Structures are given as structure tokens and as C-alpha cells.
Amino acid sequence: KQWYQRRVAITAGVPEENDGGCNKDPTPSGAKTFECFDFSLVSDKLVKSETATICHAEEATAIACNKPGSAAVAKTYSVANKGCGPCSEAAKKDKTCFDCPTDKCNSASTLAFVLAPLLAVIFHML
Numbered sequence: 629k630q631w632y633q634r635r636v637a638i639t640a641g642v643p644e645e646n647d648g649g650c651n652k653d654p655t656p657s658g659a660k661t662f663e664c665f666d667f668s669l670v671s672d673k674l675v676k677s678e679t680a681t682i683c684h685a686e687e688a689t690a691i692a693c694n695k696p697g698s699a700a701v702a703k704t705y706s707v708a709n710k711g712c713g714p715c716s717e718a719a720k721k722d723k724t725c726f727d728c729p730t731d732k733c734n735s736a737s738t739l740a741f742v743l744a745p746l747l748a749v750i751f752h753m754l
Contacts, residue, residue, distance in 0.1 A: 659684040662731040664693030664711035674702045680732055683712035692727050693734035699723035 663680035674696045692714040715725030
């Protein structure tokens, strides 16, 4: 598998040697570490998490984050891998998922850089 998320076990007060291995970092040797945002359903809207998820990719794999695309339906859409990794080809084709190639690139503010010039062009045409 090419994509990994760091999972943090809740073992407060339990020494590491007694936690069954839950606190061990699952990151493969040589993996890239980067961050992406997850999205969750809040009041019928998909909302970006306040903190980014720590993601890992195999050394030869490009960094990618994903987020809901323009055709994503909030009540039925599920963000893949908590925002880590690319969208499936089917999700890209039906525009339910958008992916991007840099650290934290799936934040809502990133979309503003795309939408602002597009809206200016549309407004100018009217």
C-alpha cells in the first residue's frame, strides 16, 4: 500500500512496553511525511478539519492530498484516507473528488486562489 496515516492510540498513562505496540510509529522506513486536511459532515456541509492529518507516502510515490470536488454530495461523500493521497480515477471523472500535489494543498483557502481569478473573468464577461 502506498499511503499511510499516522494512527495515535489513546493509551494515556500506559507505559509503551505495556501498550501492545499501539504507540509505535507505523511509518515505513524511507517514507515521505506531509500533511493534508480531512473533511467531515457538519450541518449538511462538508467542513475542513482545523488541524491537518499527518500522511506518509512511499519514497517513490508523489505527495498528494484529496478533498471533495464540485459534484460531491455532502450527505453521501466520504473523504478518502482522511485527505491523504490522490482521488480514484472514477471520483475524478465524476468530479466528486479533487486532488492536489503539495503539502496541505487541500485546504479551503487553496481553492480561493483558483476561484478568485475565475470569478473575475466571469464578472468581466457580464
